[in-house]
Amino acid sequence: MHNLELTAFFLFVIFATWLDLFVLHKDDHDIGLKEATVTSLAWILLALLFSGYVYYRYGTEMWMQYLTAYTMEKALSVDNLFVIATIFGFFGIRGGLQHRALAWGVIGAVAMRSLLIFLGVEAVERFSWLLPVFGVFLVVTGFKMLRENDEEKASLEDNKVYRLLSRVLPVYPGYDGHAVITRRNGRWELTLLGMAIVMVEATDLLFAVDSIPAVMAISQDFFIVLTSNIFAILGLRALYFLLAGILGKFRYLSLGLAFVLLFIGGKMLVLPFGIHVETWISLSVVLGTITIAILASLLIPEKTRPESAD
Numbered sequence: 001m002h003n004l005e006l007t008a009f010f011l012f013v014i015f016a017t018w019l020d021l022f023v024l025h026k027d028d029h030d031i032g033l034k035e036a037t038v039t040s041l042a043w044i045l046l047a048l049l050f051s052g053y054v055y056y057r058y059g060t061e062m063w064m065q066y067l068t069a070y071t072m073e074k075a076l077s078v079d080n081l082f083v084i085a086t087i088f089g090f091f092g093i094r095g096g097l098q099h100r101a102l103a104w105g106v107i108g109a110v111a112m113r114s115l116l117i118f119l120g121v122e123a124v125e126r127f128s129w130l131l132p133v134f135g136v137f138l139v140v141t142g143f144k145m146l147r148e149n150d151e152e153k154a155s156l157e158d159n160k161v162y163r164l165l166s167r168v169l170p171v172y173p174g175y176d177g178h179a180v181i182t183r184r185n186g187r188w189e190l191t192l193l194g195m196a197i198v199m200v201e202a203t204d205l206l207f208a209v210d211s212i213p214a215v216m217a218i219s220q221d222f223f224i225v226l227t228s229n230i231f232a233i234l235g236l237r238a239l240y241f242l243l244a245g246i247l248g249k250f251r252y253l254s255l256g257l258a259f260v261l262l263f264i265g266g267k268m269l270v271l272p273f274g275i276h277v278e279t280w281i282s283l284s285v286v287l288g289t290i291t292i293a294i295l296a297s298l299l300i301p302e303k304t305r306p307e308s309a310d
Helices: 003-024 033-058 060-091 095-126 130-147 160-168 192-218 222-234 236-243 253-269 279-299
Strands: 181-184 187-190
Touching (some): 033 236, 060 222, 060 253, 095 222, 095 236, 130 192, 187 192, 222 236
């Protein structure tokens, strides 16, 4: 299971997270566009350099699997940013604290997804019939995304996860510097920053339920699935600050992601019939669809709604 490589990879993840959280951003300063751009490009470059190692070590097929999985997970993480922006707006999390919330959220996401990926790969190895089941789930999710309308999405106050957590967790109605928990009246309570981090983690768990089966349709190799997933997550913080001002412009991204999920789900459904879609086709479809969705969002003018007559 690539034990030595996985050990080296996780040591790198721990070092990078420590450097980012406790050295580069220990003062919770606001992240500017220039810093966000440089950091985001640096994470993408690291992911591509790692793909070069995958190519050298395992060959073209595994290299394409890694690139396809990384690209799809990166695009799905952009969709996740819409929800994270809503969470930060709801709790009034400012720029510097946003980075801290995302950093701690990423730490939890790395641990949680590592466990989910391990369990998923082990389950598929033992029960091969799970792949078509995952395919059905992805197709249903894709159709659900096609039907979604931004106006129909519930606000955070109506979110079932938020309503449940706010009832069972003691919440301090304010901030205590960058503390996640604070002591009041003899008991420990989550600050609003802590509550935001919990909501970010809960959101990532919901997105992981969609994205991990999709990645496993591309590769069932634990090393490929894990590293592509985590590299996409590690760049999430910088990507958020890079795209924060223009997230609303990616109005066709959900449509493109829905098509990708339908394609990946369909790919899994035809496996029992002996039909195998080549990895280069999957890579082309994922890259092409996401590129078209982003370009369409940026180039096609948004239709203005006519004002209703009095």
